[in-house]
Amino acid sequence: MKAAQLLGKENLKINEVVKPTITHKEVLIKVKAASICGTDVRMYKNGYQNVDEAHPLTLGHEVAGVIEEIGSSVLGYNKGDRVAIAPNMGCGTCDQCVSGNTHLCETYEAFGINIQGGFAEYLVVPEKAIRQGNITMLDDKITFEEAALIEPFSCVFNGQEIAGVHSGDTVLVVGSGPIGIMHAMLAFSKGAGKVIMNDLHEERLHAAKELVPELVTMTSENLEEKIKTETNNKGVDLCIIAAPAPQAQEASFNYMAMNGRLLFFGGLPKGKEKVSLNTNILHYKQLRVFGCTRASLSSYRTSEKLVSSGRVPLGKLITGRYSIDAFDKALDNAIHAVGLKNVIVFD
Secondary structure: OEEEEEEEOOEEEEEEOOOOOOOOOOEEEEEEEEEOOHHHHHHHHHOOOOOEOOEOEEOOOOEEEEEEEEOOOOOOOOOOOEEEEOOEEOOOOOHHHHOOOHHHOOOOEEEOOOEOOOOEOEEEEOHHHHHHOOEEEOOOOOOHHHHHOHHHHHHHHHHHHHHOOOOOOEEEEEOOOHHHHHHHHHHHHOOOOEEEEEEOOHHHHHHHHHHOOOOEEEEOOOHHHHHHHHOOOOOEEEEEEOOOOHHHHHHHHHHEEEEEEEEEEOOOOOOOOOOOOOHHHHHHOOOEEEEEOOOOHHHHHHHHHHHHHOOOOHHHHEEEEEOHHHHHHHHHHHHOOOOOEEEEEOO
């Protein structure tokens, strides 16, 4: 079978590899769709620990497909079931795992991160992932391409569950990439009264508004004054930084309403992790600042239900579909922010 494998920094090849076999405790998935993520781009550009030409890694952690084969000891699934695969699995016994946060396990493993992933024709789901519930059954209304996007959306869902979106909130989303648009879609579905989206580039804001017409869009010039005008000098109730920009985090306190919440979604580039914050604003406005990472299995399954309901139309974010042989083109699009989500599709 063909697989997109990372062999080191900026070294990725489409290789012919042996179709995997499974044990009696595993499940084999015939991959139907796998989408490219910013994490894939970073791993390609920077390389990844323990990955080299002698130890290639098949990338891909946003995956959906069909159950092809089931181990004799595995119960509850049938050949032909349409499924999506949550990527993160924990040890199963630490405090985080027992509390349901297997994605926060210190020894967590993830498809396409430190075990073989989904940019391949077949994917093995190990016993640990089956027992923890990483296989999610798909509603018939969801396409495989949409299902591949459940994983990044579940991270968005996780962040908003942590920070909270209340009915009638004014929400500011900084960053109009696919993650920022997912945040806007979810905030509206949770009852936000107004969602403001900010980006440096007007053309990206225009594209976001085409997908989510209810958005109020603002470029970064004089952003603080624009927000004051839009909110009658109140500020926003929730600010979500969905861009890897330290300056956006630093400026975010200036946009906030009294008793507001901030969510720093995603990480910053290496060497730019430290930011300067005006903690007097934090103090006197009684702000709360949250971080988030990955998503729990509960968040993943809830996300599947939201997508199947039609309330969060993730399919609108798919701007490119490619075969595994055209992976280089899809990856190049992702690197240069051409379009939104690029999905690898299989027969």
